[in-house]
Amino acid sequence: MKENNKILQLIYVAWRERWSDSQWGINIKKVLPRGVSGDVYNLADCLLQQAVIGSTANLLVLNYLKHSLCAHLISHAAVLRCIAKYDKLERIYCVTALLEFLAPLIDGVTCRCKSEQGSLPTAVVQLVLWLFQIFGRTVQHYELYGVISAEQSYMLDQVCVVIDRLSKHQFLLAILYVGCHEELESYSKIREKYATIKGSLANSNFTPSLPTTEQQLQQLAYIDAKHLELQPLNDLQGEPISYCVQPLLAVEVLLNPGKDTSYYVAELQMLQRLKRYSNTRLFYEIIRAGFLTLSNVADTSHDTMWGAFMFFKVPHIIKQLHTLQRVPGDQPPPADHIPEVVEALNMLIEDNLLLDFMDTKCSCNIMEFLLNDWTKQYLVNDEQVKKLASQREPSSQLLKKYESGQQTPSNINFIKRAEVPLSGILKTLCTNKVQEALVSVLCQVLVGNSFELILSVATVEGRLKTFVSRLIQCNENSKQVPGEVGKLSVIRSTLFDVSFLMLTSIVQTYGSDVVLSERGDSFFEKWVRECMVERNKLKNPKRILALCDESIVDELLLSLSKPEAAAAQLSNNSNLTWQDICLNLPGVLHHVLIAWEKETLSSADVKSILDNIKRRLFSFSVCATSFLCAYMYSVSETELLKPLNMIQQFLAPPTSEDMSSQENVKERLALSFQIIRKMQQDVHPSPNTKSRCVASTHQGLISQTPLIEQFRDVWRTVVADVGYLPVRAVQTLESLLLAGGPAWLATQLVEELLRCKYMRDMTKITDIVFAVMHLDIERTTEALLQYVVAPLILKRQGDDINEPQSLLLARLCVYCIISCLETRSAVSGAALKKRSRSHDEDDLSNTAKVRKVIGEGSDNSSDFTEGSVGVSTLMGNNNTGNADIRTAPLTLKEPLQSSIEHIFRVFLQFVSGDELLPKTTFVYQFISLLVECGEERVVSVLRLLPPNLMQNLLKVMATDDIRVGLISRLYELRVHSGRQLAVSDLCLWRNIQLNRHSIHL
Template sequence: MKDTGMELQKTTSKTSLLNLMVLKAWRERWSDSQWGINIKTVLPRGVSGDVYNLADCILQQAVIGSNANPLVLSYLKHSLCAHLVSHAAVLKRISKYEHFSKVYCVTSLLEFLQSVISGVTCRSKPEEVMLPGSVVSLVYWLMQIFATCTEQFAVGGKLSPEHQVLIDNTTEVIENIISNDFLMGILYIGKQEDPDFFGKIREKYSDIKSSLISSGYKPNNTSIEKKLHRLAYVDVVQLHISRIESEQVEPISYCVQPLLAVEVLLNPSSDTQFYVSELLMIQRLKNYSMVRLFYEIIRAGFISLSNVIETSHDTMWGAFTFFKVPLIIKQLNALSHHKTNEVDHIPEVVEALDILLEDTLILDFMDTKCSCNMIEYLLNDWKKQQLVNDVHIKRFSSLREPISTLLQKREVANQAPSIINFIIRAEVPLSGVLKTLSADYNKVQEALLGVLCQVLVGNSFDLILSVATVEGRLKTFVSRLIQCNETSKQVPGEVGKTSVTRSTLFDVSFLMLTFIVQKYGSDVVLSENGDSFFEKWVRECMVERNKPKSPRNMVALCDENKVDELLLSLSKPEAQLKNSNLTWQDICMNIPGVLYQVLVAWENETLSSTDVKGILDSIKCRLFSFSVCAASFLCAYMQTVREDEFLKPLNMVQQFLSTLSPEEMSSQDNTKERLGLSFQIIRKMQHDIHPSGNPKMRSLTVTQNLVSHTPLIEQFKDVWRSVSQHGWVPVKAAQILESLLQAGGPVWFVTQLVEEILKCKYTKDMMKTMDIVFAVMHLDIERNTVAILERIVPLILFNKSGSEDITESQSFILARLCVYCIISNLETRTAPLKKRSRSEDIDETDLGNAAKIRKLTNPESSDNSSSSDFAMETHQSSKEPPSIIRDPLQSSLQGMFKVFAQFVATDELSPRVYFIFQFISLLVECGKDRVKPVLKLLPNNLVQNLLKVMVTDEITVGLICRIYDLRINTGRQSAVSDLCLWRNINLRKLSIQL
């Protein structure tokens, strides 16, 4: 036997040659009596290539009697070491042994398992296919042994020495399996492969647990029941993963406020679910508790609110903080599955406010700015939402009252009226306007005119729009204004006061609608195929930013007879336009034809400058909506002419911006408000097609001008310097960054952002900058993600000139940014950002007013059931990973993975390879099941090649099992193959150490 063993140890050829040598040794050196078995029944003459049958035959002979044959088991162990038989075949064959009454045979098999279990592995594809099922069968077999022993104890009240040895050996084998990461990974894969059979293991475990309780049996190893439970309920969370992303919660967040600043800028009218989805994504990425998330949301609102400027677009943040944030918090709380008996407040909100009170700097600033105790001011409104109750308001207010009073006294001399007061008070006028607009038009014309004109006084219109936007009532407001405009169209033959009131209502509603479309975009506030006069005019004649209109088409739509009639009446001052047969809506649609003829005549010197001015004055002195229609055509015309033809239409637009004489101002009711609004609209149109360097003009637009004498890179550096100094994104900075993205494109924009990260010297600063950059990239997350994957990463990492410059910490931060962006695309983006998110408004008809809006999340309201259903649906959808990835993200990922495959195909360990490992690890750690569609795109053998190159303990069983989709056969096969390679590499390392 010794000589044969030496021959086998020297054998390094294929399995068939090993088989030949073993057969020869068996037949030539030993007789049947030496082994005590019939060799012919074990191995028939000839060469058998089926190693599984070989293992089966040997084990059959090993346990053929009442006791196991140690020589045969020794030979089987030797065959395993020589790779003549596979571990999968041996484990499978052992699990088939059901003669548990033969205690000594079972004990021998358990002892044999103890000696080989730590070396279980695979060497070929057939073995890999069989291994998960073999391990699952073995676990079930061990459960059966344990169950047999407990049943014997239940019957006799004690265990025989033989059964005690049996249960001790079983316990030792179970412990060896649990301590072996490889076997636990294979067991988990086997669970996915045959869930029905694995259900038998759980049933057997339940029987064992019940038997232990009923019989009172206490094993020597008191933790065996927990170990059995771990085997029966093996899960991926039990598989160790070497995390490269810290599980510790960062003390200061730098991404919540910038993210909200960007989203409120781009998507002010988005519904609550849009913000909830993004905030839940942040919570998962950052491991925030619900208390911490609530605190960050409230703090972000206060920080941005401190940046609000009077009468500007930034008032949106005040409305967001007071009206949208409570709804977001209630929705998040509904999704948290946190059961509480409290009905008048949310405990997590109270805890968040306790943390906020420690941030005295922001609270002191807000108290000074708003001339009030900001906490008390805010909580009085939140009480209606049942976020806090009277007890909390009293406690928090009292804590801030001394400081707040002192601050207000110090600033009393220089205090200006707080914009916050106006924002809060704007909710009531909005409800009043909507109520008046929904009333019978014929009965409320005078009252409606007074309400609409009052809205235009001061900055009330901006504030009301801000509140309507964040409360989801903007589209309702617009639809009712359109209805008012339709009803106010001129009725032929109507005269007197009724006609004057109707014309003023037509004018003011037209101007208000045009202002709203300019501010939010026609795609957001208008129906796609609306058939009202105003909607048709917008589609055909209104010039919009980033939506050029053809002046030729405008002229072609005009009626020649109406153009001639209108031109005649405008050319003769004595011919009053109001005596014309043309209606107001006809004039709006035919003004382009008139102005085109005027321009041609002026160019040909048929008309003088004085004649042109007279015609323009005749237009301006009537309805101010005519001036807006004229300016829209002229601005569109200026976009199509040469530079030397630009001046005349520009001067014509300027004429509409000239002031009226006192007589003209007094000739119509509410002239001042309507004229002022028309000036704003015309200036905005002019600025969109011919940006000005005048700082006053910049405040008229949402973003900074795209055309500037300052290079884009210098503009970016200026604004980023402001962001770095603040540690958050001011509202104006978000607007400028959005303009720079539009001007420079995503590749240029993301390049500048990534360079700001790489400039940082310390990891802490890089992490801070990366969080801000991640938030800013949500200005257009899809295009920016494609840019960083397709252009930035290859340029920085995989270019020869730059590959040596990046450090390990920089590589990690860059991988982290890429992963964050991919996850954001998967979780929150299903359509183009602006168009989708801006159009999701709640119908006011269904909600009624602000009180009804708040009832959506009120647990005592009658609509609570629908709210809960929505919350559950949202939570479930957030758990389910998306089934597909859309282009261009999918193409970008596939291209990057191809580059990955090239660099891990070599044996060179470089920073590039480590970046690939970091990227895959972070995808798994941060994205979990949500990134399964991304991981499916990984090329075949990428992970195997990565294992061969890195040879590191950082690639663990848990990581490999999380990479693949184990619900499908190909995923399981790939996982087993990688695990076996991982196992063999580790065994080789262990053998070298020995």
């Protein structure tokens, strides 16, 4: 107490001698007692106690307090904390004086040293609680007595003024936001006090002097990050149409056609948050994307796939999206329709060109055709269907006149009819008996495009694995029984053959790891694992040959070499089963190839052997072709001619005698030819086949055209379609990803983005590139950050990324990171797993051939060294292992975490100096977009930020672009270290702002 009196005496002397503000602090510090620092809390406490010691405030002492603040003797935090400690609220004049002192003080609150930063959040929280207590006490008095005195009314007006200034002061709001995580008990009292105030205001009909006071009280009581200013960089208000939904769905439906509805819903919800779409806009984009894709998939299996997706999957996606977006407590939607769907369809009806094309393609009023089915899903009702169809009626009438009844209907017209046959086939396959009726049903499926239709519907409805498992069981039941003769044996052989061919075709279309179980022990599953050549899973021919039994191979060679003995040896009386022949044919063909090379066998002899192989079962031709394709992949180009000729012999049409000797030959033959051609094309594309995506349905890993030319060809197609990504373009881009690796593909995509000159084109290309990255979102994102963006930033100063390309590149990076996180958090690791993109360890490496294709004819002007190294590295690190992310949502895992840490370290290099470069702006844009778009979902990414990155950025970027909303969202405020970093950055931001706006005389 003596110390406080001494300080007061010194202050009084200073006032009497009229020291200026500049002399105040110097002289006071000279005469302060030893051990009393200039920022002591007891100095502020002493002054306030002396100021309000009586019934009225001592304005002279309050002036002393103000001078002490100006002289930096005490901190704002100490003053605010001491004011908040004043609990004699019944002394209206003292409280009013403190409020009048506080009102102008609000605008200058800051921290000048590290020691002040720790106490400022606590002081602000306590001050807000003090203001709420004053306000609540006065309102409760009015509630009880119906009137308040003039002094109380004036005091309340001053409270409203302070609250108004506080709620408009972004720095103090940010400090309060940090403090509410520090002072949990005090902030809980603030919310309780607000609830009391709200009830009193409602009961008494009391109106504060400022109309916004009640709203400001709520803002302070429930302070949130959304109340803090953030410079928006993800401004998409001017985007008339989306260039992202259709490409994203095109990629996902191609890669994951059998995924359940929740998978697509998670992807679309992620996109909805990034693009800030309403439900109406999102539903419109989904339906439009389906029609756009269907308009360009004629005469392919994807015609039926996308048709099934539109009719069977999209209604469930829309319903689930609508359910997830509902806010609890809202009025329930109508039972017979979803209003947002109707609004979306009204938007779509204006796109006359697209709908006219679809009407022509489908030979019907596509809107009416689609919506008649959606009425059963309760998306629209009958009245709305009639209204929407009537708007399309004039165009439909013109279409009917134009067609003159001779146009072939599209597959889309038959998609709905395929659902009933699928259920019937599944029911028929449940039988464990070898029946002639089952053979008839399966062979009938192969007529026309029925097989494709049924597969598409089964895939979209999630019944593909059921269909496959029952076909496998059917194949197992129909394996040859030694000694069996007669009609039953013929039925069994046909059933084995047709089920084997159907299963092989399904595996070719979807991939074995999609439709087959990992440890299946059936004959067909073992054959696929050991012997079948798949598009992205080539087999080692030596391993296939190691499975052969030499005694069986010798027996087969003997019988196949003699046409007259072939029928007898391969007859039903033979001890060799069809399963044995399938597994041992590679040994036969290997001996034939060696003998043909040594000219021990003539071409006529080889033809005779091959004819004998395919004479009995068409499955034998498929098994033989699979080995020949694996063999072709392992030999030099000079040794390809003979195995190619052997495959062509399997594709030769059979004689009329062979056609008449078996039942249902035509259907099985056509399917076997289709399988063999696809195997050959995947491994050894025809030299005269163009690499353009419009020329071939599937692109192989090996092509004589350099990858860069293939990419430019397909990209020209995409650009020509103005943001539309055809299915064949997606297939080609997938092949380029497999061949060149994620770093190579990401490099080409970013170059296309940076090559754009106009903002509209840049926005469009950014969306398409983002969708294409979903061919393998995790690996391409890793490559984008580590092998594309980081080297681009590390280039010399003259090669800076300029606006607006830097903003869109930052947006692309952030979108991809968020997509990785959201995809992991939305579905389990098993559901997330895409088709395998890596070969087995024993499979032959295609590194030399890939290097040859990339190296020849490539004129890539900006070849990144890190990117070229990353191709081989990343191709090997495919499967990172997917844990069940439901237990750990939004967890960042390797190798993406290392890539983000690397890019942050690169960022730190460019914000450590004093020079503002375009690359520094890119760093700010990257961090700002990460916070703006990701919100709380990117916490795991923000934890990786270097502690001093934002402080260095604040010092370099002395602009108004960085706001407190950005700084407050960067750190984890639930931990003490996060709060310390946030307050430190906020105080630095505040002092920079004060310095910039101060008046220098």
